[in-house]
């Protein structure tokens with residue numbers, strides 16, 4: 440087989456991608472990047488109006504087809520409905536980005552059981568259910584990409600983050616297990632593990648200069664990530680340029696987890 444020019448391997452022309460939690464933050468950036476690389480993209484979250492607005496913006500700026508879907512990934516019956524609707528309206532899905540996530544911070548002894556359940560349902564159970572909803576059809580077609588958005592807390596701990604860090608560490612091992620199960624079927628499963636980025640999830644940290652600076656001190660590059668800095672990792676792992684990479688975690692963290 441003649442090797443393609445390496446830059447062509449990054450193209451996603453004709454691919455169909457689903458990004459959960461794509462109405463804002465990292466998910467929005469990832470959805471736009473996949474569309475810039477050539478994919479048609481489903482924008483999904485719990486807020487249809489936000490998804491519609493983002494879908495229109497991305498379609499206008501990239502010329503790709505986009506669809507807005509509402510789904511609460513913390514609700515398993517919603518995931519089933521979502522997967523069925525997406526497959527019938529959009530067609531077979533090639534790329535799934537499990538990005539939707541929440542964080543409830545607090546000391547372990549103060550968090551409620553409901554806090555724990557909400558974070559685990561959204562950050563860990565939902566990627567499992569979404570992967571099961573879309574992955575088998577990818578396996579049947581012999582090509583697929585599943586990208587789970589982990590965190591630096593997939594690998595290291597931080598006080599006050601018991602449910603979140605547990606969910607993200609679990610997500611990394613879910614990534615590995617699915618990679619083993621689906622590797623021979625042409626479906627790769629990888630994680631992107633971001634360090635701190637200025638999104639709504641981090642409003643609390645961003646509004647407190649002391650906490651913000653405490654994070655900066657932990658980052659060897661001496662700054663938070665900028666949203667566009669997640670884009671390359673997502674396009675890479677979604678593309679044929681990453682065809683022999685599965686079960687891996689790509690840390691986009693300014694070096695936080697290198698120390």
Ligand SMILES: NC(=O)c1ccc[n+]([C@@H]2O[C@H](COP(=O)([O-])OP(=O)(O)OC[C@H]3O[C@@H](n4cnc5c(N)ncnc54)[C@H](OP(=O)(O)O)[C@@H]3O)[C@@H](O)[C@H]2O)c1
Nearest residue numbers: 460462464465484485486511512539540635636638639640
């Ligand atoms: N920002 C960071 O520094 C950072 C670092 C490491 C990892 N991450 C991870 O990156 C991902 C994106 O984070 P972000 O910072 O971009 O967060 P964000 O700005 O708060 O956005 C989260 C997105 O997920 C959606 N969402 C939340 N719960 C949902 C649910 N149950 N069903 C469907 N959609 C849901 C939200 O929309 P609705 O509320 O409208 O549903 C929103 O579109 C998360 O998995 C997060 O853990 C972020």
